[in-house]
Amino acid sequence: MPQEQPLPSPGVRTLAVLAVPAIAIGILSALVLWAMDRTAEALQHVLWDAMPTALGIPTDSPWLTIAILTATGTAVGLVVRYVPGHAGSDSATTELDAPPAPLKAVPSIVLAVVLSLAGGVSLGPENPIIAINCALVVALCARFIRAIPPRISILLATSATIGALFGTPVAAALVLTGTLAAVRGGGSLWDKLFLPIAAASAGALTMHVLGAPSFTFDVPAYDGPTPIDLLTGTLIAAVSAGLGILAAFVFPLLHRAFHSLRSPVLYTALGGLVLGILGAIGGPLTLFKGLEQTREIVENPGDYTASQLLFFSLVKVVALLVAASAGFRGGRIFPAVFVGVALGLSAHALFPEIPLGLAIACGGMGIVLVATRDGWIALFLGIALTGDLGLLPILCVIILPTWLIVTKAPPLEVVEKTKPKPTPSEPAT
Known part of the structure; x- marks a missing residue:
């Protein structure tokens, strides 16, 4: 070649x-x-x-x-x-x-x-x-x-x-x-x-x-870094990445299950039905691409308990897998950001001493690292979500062990296996 x-x-x-x-x-x-x-x-x-x-x-x-x-x-x-x-x-x-x-x-x-x-x-x-x-x-x-x-x-x-x-x-x-x-x-x-x-x-x-909504949310400035922030931030990023890796393992299986129905009308309609049930269970915050929904939970973190935020993230990651597996056309970064941010906010709700910006940035960075396999874009999104450059030094450290968790895991993508061309001695199937 x-x-x-x-x-x-x-x-x-x-x-x-x-x-x-x-x-x-x-x-x-x-x-x-x-x-x-x-x-x-x-x-x-x-x-x-x-x-x-x-x-x-x-x-x-x-x-x-x-x-x-x-x-x-x-x-x-x-x-x-x-x-x-x-x-x-x-x-x-x-x-x-x-x-x-x-x-x-x-x-x-x-x-x-x-x-x-x-x-x-x-x-x-x-x-x-x-x-x-x-x-x-x-x-x-x-x-x-x-x-x-x-x-x-x-x-x-x-x-x-x-x-x-x-x-x-x-x-x-x-x-x-x-x-x-x-x-x-x-x-x-x-x-x-x-x-x-x-x-x-x-x-x-x-x-x-044109007045498009900003990707940056208003959160208190980060005062660190401190050793405990390094530990808690790494744990949040690791849990977020771990959820993304679990989703990556399930993704091709779910994709294969939906596509076994053969007809796009059947498997996409079934996917829509499952998404509807998930939306009814998880509520409006678990619907749509996730940008405005992320803004809602970031700007009103006190309105939700840690268990509610964890529930939102779990429903959303299942909805993301179903939507991507069932033949809908769309990207995985925006909903993944919602999942990671909800996880980070859940940790903050459990342990309020964790800085809000750090929790949001590390939660978003972990799963985005799985979704993109790109440390630069994961770091960028961690900073972009908060607009706080003060987080950059500690995020540059936290991303290193998180990358070690992610690097050998399967991608959050279905890799199509191409069929080898038949040799002249074997018939095409």
């Missing part, structure tokens, strides 16, 4: 010229994400508020939750089965840097994701929106900006979307540092990061201008 050529280190003139389309890609990627989010929010209002009110159904009825999620599962299954493009790749088998979807699959991916987000499915938009934006940007560059080759187009679209998702180009820079460092070739790493960061910055700023 021929080896992929290294990414070249561009010159100053090239960087300056290509910064313009990179910024345009960032703005476009953010606008696509924003439009998809707003469409999903409008449909969510119709499904969960306007329609029940018009029909005289209490909006807090558990039967309404079950009905909406079952209907959502059926609708997504119909999209996967019958709409051209079949909603792209199964999100359970993809990572953030997965290959772009075919352009013809984009409408079906958008439809499946909007239905999932509006219907309360416990998945975020990250994997599908990156696939959508990569497909659009590759097609546009091939048509109008041929100086940007496809793999650079994919890099810029991915960077722009990550910047838009998390509201800062730092997330994209950290994710891509590992990717680009693995590419052999000379030149400065920052020369290679220049255009992706330009795209990510444009995406992040566009989302801020």
Whole structure:
């Protein structure tokens, strides 16, 4: 197999010229994400508020939750089965840097994701929106900006979307540092990061201008570090990572069980029914992608007991596994953040002497480390959740033993086994 050529280190003139389309890609990627989010929010209002009110159904009825999620599962299954493009790749088998979807699959991916987000499915938009934006940007560059080759187009679209998702180009820079460092070739790493960061910055700023909610929550500043904080923080991160590892072991089994039904309509409808039951049991906080729900429990930690928060995290991780296994399209980072933060808040409720910011950051960092297998993004999210740089030194220490727990565990992803091609002496099955 021929080896992929290294990414070249561009010159100053090239960087300056290509910064313009990179910024345009960032703005476009953010606008696509924003439009998809707003469409999903409008449909969510119709499904969960306007329609029940018009029909005289209490909006807090558990039967309404079950009905909406079952209907959502059926609708997504119909999209996967019958709409051209079949909603792209199964999100359970993809990572953030997965290959772009075919352009013809984009409408079906958008439809499946909007239905999932509006219907309360416990998945975020990250994997599908990156696939959508990569497909659009590759097609546009091939048509109008041929100086940007496809793999650079994919890099810029991915960077722009990550910047838009998390509201800062730092997330994209950290994710891509590992990717680009693995590419052999000379030149400065920052020369290679220049255009992706330009795209990510444009995406992040566009989302801020459009009024997207912040990923950072208001918590008291951290006064440490202290030895006891190092111990308790490590324990919280380890428990959070341990729950993620347990989920990673269960994930392929559950995925196989749902897909044994063969028909996407059947297994996605069944997944919707199970999610509806889980939502009725866990309540509204365990529905949807998890960002606003995370904000609710962080800003009102005294409203919930330690056992309630632990219960929320357990229901949410099961909902995440069911949603990802049953053929819904969506990412696993946003709901994983809710799970980790709820665990951290549960520890804080049990032991109030644990600083709130430390508990939140370590809880989120542990399970995100499992979900992404990327120490940079886990550290970034730990800081981003609290907005407190004072936590950075202690988190840099805590992540080390946590990584030792995670590094040999299975990924929170279903790895598809490719069937070997038959030799001329054996028939294809």
